[in-house]
Amino acid sequence: MDLKGASQLADCPFCEIASGRASAARVYESNDVVAFLPLAPATTGHTLVIPKKHIRDLWQMDEKSMTSVMNATILISRAIRDAFNPDGMNLINSTGAAATQTVSHFHVHLVPRWEEDQMGDLWPDTEPWNQKEMTAAAGSISRAIDELVDRDQTVNHSCRTPRASDDAASEPAAQASAPVDERS
Incomplete structure (x- = not known):
């Protein structure tokens, strides 16, 4: 698989998937992006979208790579909608351990949502600030x-x-x- 000189890390599981050295249930691939199903999905249709080039997180992201990822994300979200007819969809990115990033390779989660699904409410109850x-x-x-x-x-x-x-x-x-x- 030609990654056009994209930088990759040998110990990064998502780089392994992007390069084809590790298997995954792929749903989409372009020159710059790959999307696949996670091993432990939050809901049916939960999909990860990643740049093929190793980018650690949102803070290292460049505009060209983000454009490629977001264009793919739009297409895949519509495919998930058509395939599973969810009531809604979460688009999630976590940057850093405090935000629950567990793989140090930028990725977005597309999580189809249904009323009363196992995900529950993502936001804590808070008071508005003054x-x-x-x-x-x-x-x-x-x-x-x-x-x-x-x-x-x-x-x-x-x-x-x-x-x-x-x-x-x-x-x-x-x-x-x-x-x-x-x-x-």
């Missing part, structure tokens, strides 16, 4: 995005994040609106 906390967190993320964009001019970033001064102008409107539940 406007001050939300504004501070949004500001921290926006500043970090701007710093990353300024540092890495090779990546196409067609939109910039709002500045703190933009937030101040819209703060009364933001306080008037109810917090949005981002869990769904």
